[in-house]
Amino acid sequence: MPACYMSWDEEAFIVDVNYCLYRLNEDTGQVISLGRNTCRQIIQQEGALWSAIDPGHWPAVEGVTCNIEVVATSATHCLYNIPVRIGTTNWSLRCGRLYSRYLNETNLEQESTSEYINYGVWEGYDDNTDVPNRNNLPLAQLAGQEFRLLYPVDNAAASGRTTYESSDSLTIYRVLKVEEQALSPGTYYLDYDIIDIFHRRYELERIEFYWDGENFTYPEDLNWEGTVALSTSSDGSQP
Numbered sequence: 001m002p003a004c005y006m007s008w009d010e011e012a013f014i015v016d017v018n019y020c021l022y023r024l025n026e027d028t029g030q031v032i033s034l035g036r037n038t039c040r041q042i043i044q045q046e047g048a049l050w051s052a053i054d055p056g057h058w059p060a061v062e063g064v065t066c067n068i069e070v071v072a073t074s075a076t077h078c079l080y081n082i083p084v085r086i087g088t089t090n091w092s093l094r095c096g097r098l099y100s101r102y103l104n105e106t107n108l109e110q111e112s113t114s115e116y117i118n119y120g121v122w123e124g125y126d127d128n129t130d131v132p133n134r135n136n137l138p139l140a141q142l143a144g145q146e147f148r149l150l151y152p153v154d155n156a157a158a159s160g161r162t163t164y165e166s167s168d169s170l171t172i173y174r175v176l177k178v179e180e181q182a183l184s185p186g187t188y189y190l191d192y193d194i195i196d197i198f199h200r201r202y203e204l205e206r207i208e209f210y211w212d213g214e215n216f217t218y219p220e221d222l223n224w225e226g227t228v229a230l231s232t233s234s235d236g237s238q239p
Helices: none
Strands: 004-007 014-024 031-038 040-044 047-051 057-061 068-073 077-086 089-098 102-104 115-122 146-152 164-166 178-182 186-196 201-203 207-211
Touching (some): 031 057, 031 146, 077 115, 115 178
Parallel strands (some): 031 068, 040 102
Antiparallel strands (some): 014 031, 014 186, 057 178, 068 077, 077 089, 077 146, 089 115, 146 164, 186 207
């Protein structure tokens, strides 16, 4: 899997590197988002290598692959939102994860623990004021209700309004099982985005690959290599 390599000079301006995963829905022909996850950073003598932790696996809720968005990270913890629809209202299932983000050349065999903990559901931002809603509900209060996982359709070139595809109906339990599982075979797309110290986002070129359940296959003409210059001032100008 192509990784994102940074020299130490560039690394000094980086706050975060994430990878975004997309899947082609063969039935609808739409490309849907599976979300954004944080990269693992491997410290090397000459720089840092940021890469997808395990691109052949992705988080799933009760055995169904979900869309998941990283909200905040530290060296050992990560907070996520998973979009769901309960009745006619969109919510975010909030969960945390314990993992090892930073490795070096002496502990490359260290594995992520992949422990996900549910924190309930959050209603998100108010549509009128764009202020975070205070509606947070524990799963126990919703146990027995039906919900669907939501997948944003990748329509960046459209009007900007988000449309979704949804999973089959699932049942809310007092504790929902969130764990990583192998992706189903199919066509996927991956890109990296870099967040610098001024919270500007740099998106690298998206690549396509086919996953057969065990191996990745890339187009023969794939030449995924390039350079992104990180500006050293908040307005993007060079010193």
